[in-house]
Amino acid sequence: MTRVCVAGAGSIGSLLAAHLARVTEVSVLTRRADHAQALERDGLRVSGRSDFVARLTAADDPGALPPVDLVILACKGTDLESLAARIEGQFAGATVMTVQNGLGAEEVVAAHGDWPLLSAVTFMSGTRHSDAHVEYVLDTATWIGPFRGTTGDDARAVAELIASSGLKAVGFDDLRPAQWSKLIFNATVNGVAALTELPHDFHFAEIEHQGDLGLLVRDLVDEGKATAAAAGIELDEDPWEMNVLATQRGHRHYPSMLEDVEAHRPTEVESINGSLIRAAGRHGVAVPLHTAVYRLVKAKEASYTQ
């Protein structure tokens, strides 16, 4: 049996921990002691597409958790550095998997220990209602690939474990084509949504008239594609088609960066848009529109303190 520790219990971490607890032993590493106490006392409730209460172990000290075979780092990109530092020297023998948005999460973790590493991106989404209650909203897949000291078979084994718990997951021999498709999609849709405060709806696919929003979305996607091509990545899906399909699903998704600006919270623009812009810089690709969107979102964050 693969024993799992989920580190970081936001909406994605909570969804993974609760579902996996139905098929294996799961522990949760939290940042706050009262969060761990709430999980141990009340269990972790899932509503929405699933409906159950999971029983699991939780602590805010990694040393207090039982030994595991797999650690899933499920915090936001902005918290990854401090989380990786907290688990340095812990979880000997375990494989560590990242699920952050953007690029470069694996390198951040690799600098803090010599665990074998898996890399993942997730398209599922949830809404956290309390420390011990998460709603499962979008049942889209999590994609997993090898990064350091792991193989495609390791990735598929973890994907099968997650799939057996009631979530969707797929393992790949090389995650980068999927990871880059998602990065380009995410940077574009999140940035435009954060600035316009439009949910991801039909406006993002409108390309009929000059000045239509879909034309900007397509230009942003094209800058991302040029960057991927220069990095030698063959994309798994066309991010423009992902965008059009998502707007045709009929329900209006609120991208996380839109929720962040509405709540006046810092967004993930640095780890999502910033990582695309830095990759473009390394490969000598000009991305003036992504740069403009990035600067505008950073400035909008600064306006909270006006």
Place this chain on the structure above:
Amino acid sequence: MRICVVGCGAVGSLFAANLSLLDDVEVVAYDLSAAHVDAINAGGLRLSGAGDVLGRPRATTDAAEIGPCDFGIVATKAMHTEAAIAATAGAFADGSVATVQNGIGNEEVIARHVARVIRGTTFPAGKILEPGHVQWDVKGDTTLGPFEPSPAPFADVERLADACTRAGMPTHAVPDARGPQWRKVIFNAATNPVGALTGLTHGRVCERPDLRALVSGLVSEGKAVAAAQGIELDADPEDLVDHAAKPEVGYNHKASMLQDVEARRPTEIDYLNGGIVRFGGELGVPTPLNEAIWALVKGVEQSWQQ
């Protein structure tokens, strides 16, 4: 001399109140707001702030009551030009019509309805405090010149400029008014939407080096479109941007477009960045940043329809 001010918002009221003080000028103020018109007819049109004036124009909401005029001064928001001039054109069968509006393309719209058109641009600004009472925030110059495809005689341009100057609104009659107009349009298009998208005041936009660089990128595209038409700017819009950022000038000023967005009023984006993109397209000058900004602000407006 009979002058009709078409659209008696803040800027229109500055012209109407000041011009009504001249003995040789009769002013009719045309506006759709019955409350504003009634207040003007009952107690006069009061300006306070940069200048304290009590003007006595005759005001009306009914275009049929305007009567034949020597001059029109159109001061509506740009999206209302067509409706305003279509309603009032009969009054100008033997007169000349000037625009002092924001943006590009107002002259073209006016010329579809009247024969003699005066291109204009004005820097004074204010806001309506209550019906019949306008705060005069900033004094400034106005420049008028014949609209080339459908020009008013230069003697008419000089007559109107002389009247405005005598009324306390310094106005220059020039053979080619495109330079000042494009300088203001480029300034507005580079700064207004950046404030509107980020929520930052003009000074805070300018003190962020990365955002100031975005403003410069927008200015450069505008300058290229002006240069392609052979327009010589009377000053560098960059200087205007830096000047306006000074604490004693406009550091804390919220761009009018930001005020519009906060109040969820339609903005003039189609006539600012949209105008630069349209002219750029006709001239073969690329304007990708202005097009991106245009789409984003339109997206903001669309987010209010939900």
